[in-house]
Amino acid sequence: MRRTDLLLSLAAVLSAGAYLTGNILPALLAAGIMGYYSTARLSFNPKVEVKREIPERGTELEPLKARLMVKNLSETGGRLRIKEESEFVFARELEVSIMPGEAKLLEQTIVPQRKGYIPLKGKVIFEDEPGFFYEEIQLDEEKLLVLPSARSIREALKVKRQVEAIAEVEKALGIGLETLDFKELREFHPGDDVRKIDWKSTSRLGELMIKEFYRETLSEIYLLINVDRKFRRELRKVKVDYLVLITAQLVEYFRRFGYRINGIAYNDGGIVKMVPNPRDGKSFIGELKLAPRRGLPPIKAASLEGESLLSRKILSLRRRVYTSGLVRAALKVEANSYVVIVDDIGLHPREILKAAGILRKGGSNAVVLYPNPVFFMGKDELDEEKLELLYRRYLERKKLMRKLIGKVKIIEVGPKDLIPKVVEKL
Amino acid sequence: MIGLIASLLTAVITGNYILLLAPLIYAAALKSRDLALIAFYLYVLVMAFYFNPGSIYTLSGMEGVLMAFSTVIVLDEILSGVRFRIPSREEFLVLGALTVSAFTIYTFLPVLAAVTVYVIYRRFGKPVLYTMGWWLLLAASLYAARSRLMHRGAQALIIVGLALIFILIGERRDVKAVEVKLR
The missing domain is CATH 3.40.50 (Rossmann fold)
Structure with a gap:
């Protein structure tokens, strides 16, 4: 249920009650609530300017800082929520209050989750102060070059x-293609299929042995x-x-x-x-x-x-x-x-x-x-x-x-x- | 804070002590905005049907107007977030004006109306002019039809009907609405 629906349903209940009971107080309260809602709606005209600067490159799983310049050009204040929707990065959501005409410089921490060129999809949500209405602003898609981290390279080398x-x-x-006819047992050579190792003879001779079959x-x-x-x-x-x-x-x-x-x-x-x-x-x-x-x-x-x-x-x-x-x-x-x-x-x-x-x-x-x-x-x-x-x-x-x-x-x-x-x- | 003090002063002037429950809504607002909204829902329902002022053309009817003003300020404050902080200089002046004027309903009513305009202007800016225009239209309509609106049900109908027209004006703007989430 939306916040505005909750308030308007309250106004509806009050209006009906006022008419049925002949009481003007519920009517005045309903009018007050409806008036507040309408003023909020009429005033909601969001104009927000957002510029995001992302470093040219980052390292896999290592946080990097993106700078955001936000400016509220609308006549009302509100809350700004800045989200990152790319599945390839982890970024904590930022939330700030912003007054009319105010400009703020923010820092967003982004942690790339994989290496390569990854697309970034930023989204800004501007919500009015009473929390009734919101507007979504999609930031331009940007690409970030993520290099493999020294840690991941070390780990890859270990494996x-x-x-x-x-x-x-x-x-x-x-x-x-190999037939089912057994040819011989021989010593294991690098490159041989490990599934062909004959474990009985290997344990007997103390050396890896391979079962060889005739080929077609x-x-x-x-x-x-x-x-x-x-x-x-x-x-x-x-x-x-x-x-x-x-x-x-x-x-x-x-x-x-x-x-x-x-x-x-x-x-x-x-x-x-x-x-x-x-x-x-x-x-x-x-x-x-x-x-x-x-x-x-x-x-x-x-x-x-x-x-x-x-x-x-x-x-x-x-x-x-x-x-x-x-x-x-x-x-x-x-x-x-x-x-x-x-x-x-x-x-x-x-x-x-x-x-x-x-x-x-x-x-x-x-x-x-x-x-x-x-x-x-x-x-x-x-x-x-x-x-x-x-x-x-x-x-x-x-x-x-x-x-x-x-x-x-x-x-x-x-x-x-x-x-x-x-x-x-x- | 202005809404809280306004409600307490209105409770004293009108004798509707349900308004003394306003601090509970502020306490709920400290936890969550949506919880406060639900508390506000119950508070308004109880207040509306607990107290029955007379005709809008009487002093008793004006007490109903006082309650409506203070309720709007409470709604604005709980939705915009309640925080424990020292009031600003402006807020001190507003609170002082409210307290000083609270000796009689004749002084308290215009001061509370002015404070409501100030609160709405601070929140929404210029669209407060729509609100003021609507109030004037409502007052003029009620005054013009005073001889035909003897029954309070009819008065209520006019008030609600004009409020619905104001909603229709607001609906001109296409917006996305936020959902209620209880966390």
């Missing part, structure tokens, strides 16, 4: 990632590897770059299960080398002559639309090639194969889509193993400014990945997906 990138690749390709087919796998220097990054501790590690790891993994591998190395200009059936990871790396590269890889993702037609033509004329290395490599793949493309989706997303289309047409099943360069940045190189830039680039890359993922399977890898055993061997 060990259980992503087994190579096993994910195998699952995404769907190669050689042993298919050919093509590894399409971008060896362009833009895609390389030296890892300080091990003096090798992540491309070398990932390539070696892939070869080792698939060789162990008996798959036949064909390696095709390419760069922006074309195919660099084709390596049919390498013996092991180390020899494959040797044949490709992959040496660690220093320097910063481009972390800014290219747009999916790519360069304009004219600039593409000029570039191809300058390079004297009309098809990119990746597309050429895709054309070399035999029909109905399994293909792993090791590339950075941020370098040439358009080409990746083209290659994926070519492979799909040829009946091949392709997956992109995408080492995100943002994950591979060394901690020592980071300062506050770089961290923010890196975060922006990370968000751009995530956005691009979301766009591509409907058209091609992508598996994102970071340094934690590199197997220490492979690193040691190299």
